[in-house]
Amino acid sequence: MNRQDDPDAVVRDLLRQSRPAAIDADRAARVRPAVHAAWKEAAAGTRTWKRGVAIAAAAVLVVASALVLLNWPRERGSSPAAPIATTLFVTSEVVFQHDGQARAGRVGEGLRSGTRITTYGGRAAILLVNGVELRLDWNTDMTLDTEQRMSLARGALYLDSSHRTGPPATVAIVVRGSVIRDVGTRYEVRLSDQELRVRVRDGRVEVSGAFGIREADRGGQLSVTPSGILSGRASTSGADWDWIVRATRPPEFEGRPLPEFLAWAEREGGRPIRFADPAFERANAATIVYGAIERLTVDEALDVVLSSCGLARRTDDDVITIVAADDASGTSKAK
Amino acid sequence: MDNGSERELVRRMLGGDEGAFDEFFTDYFPRLFRFAVIRLRDQDAAEDLVQNSLIAAVRHLRSWRGEATLFTWLCTICRREISAWEKRTSRRVTVSLAEDDPGVRAALESIGAAAEAPDAGLARADTGRIVQLVLDHLPPRYSRALEWKYLEELRVDDIAARLQCTPKAAESLLTRARDAFRDAFAAVHAAANEVRS
Numbered sequence: 181m182n183r184q185d186d187p188d189a190v191v192r193d194l195l196r197q198s199r200p201a202a203i204d205a206d207r208a209a210r211v212r213p214a215v216h217a218a219w220k221e222a223a224a225g226t227r228t229w230k231r232g233v234a235i236a237a238a239a240v241l242v243v244a245s246a247l248v249l250l251n252w253p254r255e256r257g258s259s260p261a262a263p264i265a266t267t268l269f270v271t272s273e274v275v276f277q278h279d280g281q282a283r284a285g286r287v288g289e290g291l292r293s294g295t296r297i298t299t300y301g302g303r304a305a306i307l308l309v310n311g312v313e314l315r316l317d318w319n320t321d322m323t324l325d326t327e328q329r330m331s332l333a334r335g336a337l338y339l340d341s342s343h344r345t346g347p348p349a350t351v352a353i354v355v356r357g358s359v360i361r362d363v364g365t366r367y368e369v370r371l372s373d374q375e376l377r378v379r380v381r382d383g384r385v386e387v388s389g390a391f392g393i394r395e396a397d398r399g400g401q402l403s404v405t406p407s408g409i410l411s412g413r414a415s416t417s418g419a420d421w422d423w424i425v426r427a428t429r430p431p432e433f434e435g436r437p438l439p440e441f442l443a444w445a446e447r448e449g450g451r452p453i454r455f456a457d458p459a460f461e462r463a464n465a466a467t468i469v470y471g472a473i474e475r476l477t478v479d480e481a482l483d484v485v486l487s488s489c490g491l492a493r494r495t496d497d498d499v500i501t502i503v504a505a506d507d508a509s510g511t512s513k514a515k
Numbered sequence: 516m517d518n519g520s521e522r523e524l525v526r527r528m529l530g531g532d533e534g535a536f537d538e539f540f541t542d543y544f545p546r547l548f549r550f551a552v553i554r555l556r557d558q559d560a561a562e563d564l565v566q567n568s569l570i571a572a573v574r575h576l577r578s579w580r581g582e583a584t585l586f587t588w589l590c591t592i593c594r595r596e597i598s599a600w601e602k603r604t605s606r607r608v609t610v611s612l613a614e615d616d617p618g619v620r621a622a623l624e625s626i627g628a629a630a631e632a633p634d635a636g637l638a639r640a641d642t643g644r645i646v647q648l649v650l651d652h653l654p655p656r657y658s659r660a661l662e663w664k665y666l667e668e669l670r671v672d673d674i675a676a677r678l679q680c681t682p683k684a685a686e687s688l689l690t691r692a693r694d695a696f697r698d699a700f701a702a703v704h705a706a707a708n709e710v711r712s
Contacts, residue, residue, distance in 0.1 A: 187694075188665075191661065191665055191696055191697060192665045194646050194696075195646060195661060195666055197642045197646050207548065207558075207562050208540075208545070210562065210566075211566040211569070212540055212544070214570060215566060215569040215570055215573060216536060216540070219573035219574075222573055222576065223530070224531065271563060474567065474571070474599075475599060475600075476599075476603075
């Protein structure tokens with residue numbers, strides 16, 4: 181029989197052709213946890229990524245607490261290592277180290293006291309069990325000492341304590357002999373060879389060190405250098421802040437009301453957002469959002485979402501005003 | 516096409532079946548990664564974009580209606596991720612692929628079209644890539660069964676055991692898989708040749 185007439189032979193010959201190389205199993209191992217966590221959340225029907233992970237973190241804490249109580253009579257005085265944070269978002273290259281063991285970062289993973297996080301070329305976001313969220317920029321090296329204290333050795337952190345739960349308590353970030361404490365706020369700490377810089381987006385921050393204690397509030401900036409500390413003003417929005425959106429996964433707004441999206445854009449973008457007038461705001465209260473915003477900056481997300489709703493934005497004096505798309509024609513869009 | 520098993524897989528995933536997720540990830544991650552990396556020529560970027568694509572897919576699994584195969588749907592999501600990545604990074608992917616030609620895409624997406632036997636004169640490297648493309652677009656059960664039979668040289672009884680079906684059903688599936696593979700290969704090969712000429 182001619183080989184071309186033998187279907188088995190033809191298929192066998194084709195399948196034995198040299199094909200592209202197999203995929204590195206490490207890649208699958210790195211990707212799988214994040215996809216699995218997203219699938220679990222979707223399958224469970226939970227509404228937001230963050231809430232799902234927060235609940236998981238809380239559940240871990242409850243179970244750990246229960247175990248502590250159960251073991252109390254036998255292990256009085258011991259301190260079991262319960263997770264103090266959970267990973268919300270992580271890109272490749274982020275490494276967690278604990279007890280001398282290093283591993284690739286995973287979404288949804290519980291982090292214990294003493295965990296060191298190094299982001300190298302990636303970014304990460306973690307949620308402490310007290311509801312405070314931390315985002316880590318690339319090239320950052322940070323250690324979780326406790327749920328209320330972190331040590332920053334390199335890079336930049338963004339802290340958002342606006343969703344803090346439980347009793348009020350500050351979170352301290354220790355950097356080269358200085359300690360930064362928040363008072364219900366959102367702020368960035370950035371460490372370079374020359375200085376430690378703190379920029380406050382909202383609320384109030386206290387920085388203490390050899391120079392004494394200084395405070396900064398919204399729009400304030402403190403720069404600590406070997407020669408002392410300087411106070412100044414800093415913008416609470418703009419391209420310098422774009423990294424914080426890229427260091428986490430935004431909520432899904434597809435099918436959600438426009439005001440929910442605008443509240444997120446205001447919080448993450450650092451600029452107040454207003455409608456042109458109250459009647460226009462009422463008219464758009466039930467507008468539904470369409471369009472994916474993942475990996476976009478806040479400005480890009482605003483443009484995508486607003487244009488799909490027949491709206492546009494104007495930016496004057498760092499305030500964003502929502503107008504009808506028709507009204508915006510001929511008006512420059514300040515970024 | 517084995518559309519019923521894809522629908523069943525999605526139904527089980529929506530119901531929270533861990534085994535279904537394992538099957539989904541094992542079958543589709545390598546395929547989608549190959550799809551992305553050949554376009555980006557950057558393995559790390561491909562890994563990130565495939566992760567994003569799969570996350571978007573599992574979050575919107577209910578919106579897959581079975582009009583296209585699951586893999587075609589995943590490729591659509593991945594194409595969007597690649598476009599967004601180009602915009603974010605101001606990098607333009609310049610890789611031009613025969614399989615992005617509408618004719619070849621149509622052939623890949625409508626596997627089963629009647630066509631002539633493969634051309635023995637086709638360059639071996641191209642043949643290997645088309646073989647992989649076709650396997651990636653076939654239903655995963657078909658691809659697995661073909662590789663078990665023709666590469667691992669398993670007996671039908673062993674394949675049936677792995678597929679958790681009777682030997683008769685395995686034989687029938689192998690026949691359908693072999694026919695689908697030959698037809699698809701011929702259709703894609705013909706369309707790719709048209710693009711080249």
